[in-house]
Amino acid sequence: MKKSIFTLFVLGLIISCNKKESETTISADNTEIIASDTLANINDEHNSQNSLDWNGSYEATLPCADCTGIKTTITLIDNGTFNYVAEYLDKDYTAKDSGDIMWHSNGSVVHLKGKDINIKLKIVENGLVGLDTEGNEIDGPLKEHYNYKKLN
Known part of the structure; x- marks a missing residue:
């Protein structure tokens, strides 16, 4: 019984660690996309064609x-x-x-x-x-x- 509980605990710990890593990766990817889009908008807003x-x-x-x-x-x-x-x-x-x-x-x-x-x-x-x-x-x-x- 102790082996089963210990095995379930270790398995749960492994799954929860993997899940957090995936969420972090997704969050980092979204941040990069937002930053790129924001930078593109900044560059588009500040040029002679549309500012002067x-x-x-x-x-x-x-x-x-x-x-x-x-x-x-x-x-x-x-x-x-x-x-x-x-x-x-x-x-x-x-x-x-x-x-x-x-x-x-x-x-x-x-x-x-x-x-x-x-x-x-x-x-x-x-x-x-x-x-x-x-x-x-x-x-x-x-x-x-x-x-x-x-x-x-």
Whole structure:
């Protein structure tokens, strides 16, 4: 009789230990999932696409090798399209283009690809920053010329 009671006690102890271990694992897994979901929501809430008033017109005068500059106006429209106008100063030439705005996954960079243009821009508060073809900010003595100011 003592052996039976002892065996049942040991068996109950083993089962209860295994059950607690499973519950702990499930709880830890749920915590990781919640943390990942929460982190994803935080990242989604804090980017230029959904935190800044990005639609509107922006202007910059870009450097030009054979003219005094290129007055460039980019209009980002909240329907996901853009208009581009580049007026070559001291010349009788204006280039125009339009197309769809492509947002990069980080929500802060737009890729404007029209019929003739293909540019990347970083959206900042009340402005745009011109990027090179690899998506890096333009560096050098003329970098300030690639900062677009918001007009409206």
